[in-house]
Amino acid sequence: MDIPRGILALMDPLSVYIHIPFCKSRCGYCDFNTYAGVEYLIDAYASAVCRELTFLSQNAPEDIPIKTIFFGGGTPSIVPEKYFEQIFDTIFRFYRIIDEAEISLEANPWPLTYLYLKRLRQLGFNRISIGMQSAIRSELRLLDRRHDFCDVSNAVEWSRRAGFENLNLDLIFGLPGQKVRDWMESLQLAVGFQPEHLSLYALTIEEGTVLGGQISKGLLPSPDEDIAAEIYEWTMEYLASEFTQYEISNWAHSMPDNSSPFCNHNLQYWHNQPYLGFGAGAHGWFDHKRLVNVLTPVDYIRAIGTHKKVHFPHTPATTEINLIDIETEMQETMMLGLRLTQEGVKSENFYTRFGKEMEVVFEKEISDLCSLGLLEWSPGRKSLRLSYRGRFLGNQVFLRFV
Ligand code: SF4
Numbered sequence: 001m002d003i004p005r006g007i008l009a010l011m012d013p014l015s016v017y018i019h020i021p022f023c024k025s026r027c028g029y030c031d032f033n034t035y036a037g038v039e040y041l042i043d044a045y046a047s048a049v050c051r052e053l054t055f056l057s058q059n060a061p062e063d064i065p066i067k068t069i070f071f072g073g074g075t076p077s078i079v080p081e082k083y084f085e086q087i088f089d090t091i092f093r094f095y096r097i098i099d100e101a102e103i104s105l106e107a108n109p110w111p112l113t114y115l116y117l118k119r120l121r122q123l124g125f126n127r128i129s130i131g132m133q134s135a136i137r138s139e140l141r142l143l144d145r146r147h148d149f150c151d152v153s154n155a156v157e158w159s160r161r162a163g164f165e166n167l168n169l170d171l172i173f174g175l176p177g178q179k180v181r182d183w184m185e186s187l188q189l190a191v192g193f194q195p196e197h198l199s200l201y202a203l204t205i206e207e208g209t210v211l212g213g214q215i216s217k218g219l220l221p222s223p224d225e226d227i228a229a230e231i232y233e234w235t236m237e238y239l240a241s242e243f244t245q246y247e248i249s250n251w252a253h254s255m256p257d258n259s260s261p262f263c264n265h266n267l268q269y270w271h272n273q274p275y276l277g278f279g280a281g282a283h284g285w286f287d288h289k290r291l292v293n294v295l296t297p298v299d300y301i302r303a304i305g306t307h308k309k310v311h312f313p314h315t316p317a318t319t320e321i322n323l324i325d326i327e328t329e330m331q332e333t334m335m336l337g338l339r340l341t342q343e344g345v346k347s348e349n350f351y352t353r354f355g356k357e358m359e360v361v362f363e364k365e366i367s368d369l370c371s372l373g374l375l376e377w378s379p380g381r382k383s384l385r386l387s388y389r390g391r392f393l394g395n396q397v398f399l400r401f402v
Pocket of ligand 1: 026034075
């Protein structure tokens with residue numbers, strides 16, 4: 001019997017992303033969908049998110065099981081706790097949250113307080129991701145970050161005291177003029193905090209940002225790709241004894257019980273599995289559709305207030321719906337899965353999902369990239385993954401699959 005594919009997807013627990021598009025100020029390198037100086041909208045925005053969550057659940061053909069919830073931004077940690085309480089009340093009322101669900105908050109080190117973190121932990125957050133970025137004052141200034149290393153130290157200590165046992169630190173490397181030894185110092189200090197997880201991203205210069213403008217006017221040098229590669233290589237070696245690199249930019253601490261605190265929410269993306277997005281500009285991927293919400297907080301609040309009649313998985317805030325055909329889904333599965341440096345794309349999973357062998361569908365791409373030494377098969381050809389060399393040239397590898 002054929003089961004409709006949408007319903008099949010519904011049987012597996014999903015991930016939920018909730019976008020919080022508010023920041024205290026804009027950082028010079030950031031092109032995210034976020035706004036400074038409009039915190040007065042938070043109250044109406046939180047109510048709109050609750051309405052969107054309620055709307056979707058009430059239109060769903062069955063209970064929606066949730067395995068991860070991620071509040072990203074923007075800066076979710078500037079939202080007063082009462083609004084998280086309101087959103088959690090809605091989620092726990094209308095969705096089936098599975099036991100051991102991962103519930104993450106992105107936080108900036110400043111402004112934070114112990115009492116705030118404790119309250120969030122009590123509400124149900126069990127993972128915190130702190131935007132440290134660097135330990136070097138001049139680098140933080142270059143990035144327009146408003147915190148310093150002392151704020152990071154307090155944020156980590158308070159998070160631990162508040163009961164967060166799963167803590168990530170975000171750092172950025174490859175800054176204009178960055179010295180390798182400064183990166184080493186930042187990373188060594190970050191490791192000293194004993195985080196369960198590290199996300200270490202190479203800076204990309206985005207058009208339209210303040211930093212992008214300074215570079216194009218010649219006021220700052222462009223990031224040096226050779227130095228970024230040297231930093232990345234040193235980082236992989238430095239972390240190898242204590243951490244598992246499971247994704248191009250992500251490391252999980254090796255735990256005594258052999259468990260690995262991977263970010264389950266991001267794994268859902270990298271496995272190209274369905275997720276629902278709520279809030280301004282949020283994206284979702286469900287039932288072979290990519291859904292995009294209206295961009296600005298004001299338009300979002302307005303759209304949610306219209307009570308427009310739409311069908312699951314759309315909500316009144318959905319502004320774009322792109323049908324993803326099977327070819328595109330296969331390409332995206334390769335591009336995302338190959339980010340997973342250990343696991344790669346598993347042959348069996350690919351076949352179960354698409355009814356075709358990955359090495360037949362992408363015969364030429366795989367053979368070319370293997371001969372260039374950028375991809376490799378795991379023993380027994382169980383999965384295809386980036387080689388060590390391929391990790392430095394990930395974007396070139398992924399582009400071959402589009
Ligand atoms: S705090 Fe984060 S989201 Fe906000 S502007 Fe800075 S980098 Fe962007």
